[in-house]
Amino acid sequence: MKAQTIARELALLALPQLSKAQKKLAQSQPRELQLTLEEMMLKAISTLREETQEALEAATAELQRSNDRLLNSQTRASDVEGARVMTAEAIELVQTAINRLGQALEMPETINNFNRPDVRSYALELLVKATEETAQVDLLLSKSIVDWQLGRLPKIDRDILRLAVTEIVYLGLEERIAINEAIELAKRYSDDQGRKLINGVLRRVTEQLKSGV
Incomplete structure (x- = not known):
């Protein structure tokens, strides 16, 4: 792994x-x-x-x-x-x-x-960025959620989304990889509805980033 x-x-x-x-x-x-x-x-x-x-x-x-x-x-x-x-x-x-x-x-x-040093290093970097940039990440997610509110999502789905956006925007992870990894986490920790929501929201996030909105 x-x-x-x-x-x-x-x-x-x-x-x-x-x-x-x-x-x-x-x-x-x-x-x-x-x-x-x-x-x-x-x-x-x-x-x-x-x-x-x-x-x-x-x-x-x-x-x-x-x-x-x-x-x-x-x-x-x-x-x-x-x-x-x-x-x-x-x-x-x-x-x-x-x-x-x-x-x-x-x-x-x-x-x-x-x-493993590489595991600890990346986990810490991800947590630090997710903590520092929560407001900006949540703003981007809120714009990408259709007919719902970020605060009403299940906690696990919200956290998966936050980590994925943090990796895309602040850690330079390729969008496709970030979405696939988020979906894999959703398969393990969320449910089918959560997986579909996470997939849709992250795709809209990438569209926003490309359009500069």
């Missing part, structure tokens, strides 16, 4: 804590700011560990339920159709469990790469 991808996820997980520490961050010296942001990233790592454990526990429960469905299809189904339905439910539960296990297996890579 690329350093920026790992750093971006860490920044996303640390970003919700920024609002709680906004005043402290504004008054911090550069070294203090870095230490505070690193502390937030450590909390983000802790969150990832908890999510990994929860994903594994959920996958275990789903596999057990799948096993129960298969047993019931053999012993309790009154006809072929009933057995078919129970088997289909069992297969669906197994697929869900596999998806959860896939997510859980990705998380340790993010956790283990936290101490």
Whole structure:
């Protein structure tokens, strides 16, 4: 997994804590700011560990339920159709469990790469810029949201958008890559509606930037 991808996820997980520490961050010296942001990233790592454990526990429960469905299809189904339905439910539960296990297996890579200098450096740079330029980023996003308000979006969708715009405007990330990376985060942390919204808003942001509005 690329350093920026790992750093971006860490920044996303640390970003919700920024609002709680906004005043402290504004008054911090550069070294203090870095230490505070690193502390937030450590909390983000802790969150990832908890999510990994929860994903594994959920996958275990789903596999057990799948096993129960298969047993019931053999012993309790009154006809072929009933057995078919129970088997289909069992297969669906197994697929869900596999998806959860896939997510859980990705998380340790993010956790283990936290101490990579390139990961820490980019995550800190992204968090610092997202903090410093929140007002300008939010202004740009507000102009790009149709029939809705930025403040009414789910927090996770808002944070994904803020990070993507920060990378495009202030860190020089190519627009196409920023949008794709934001969508990948949305697939993992948001839902289908959030993913579509993020895609649409960021495309309108890029149109604004190109037109100079």
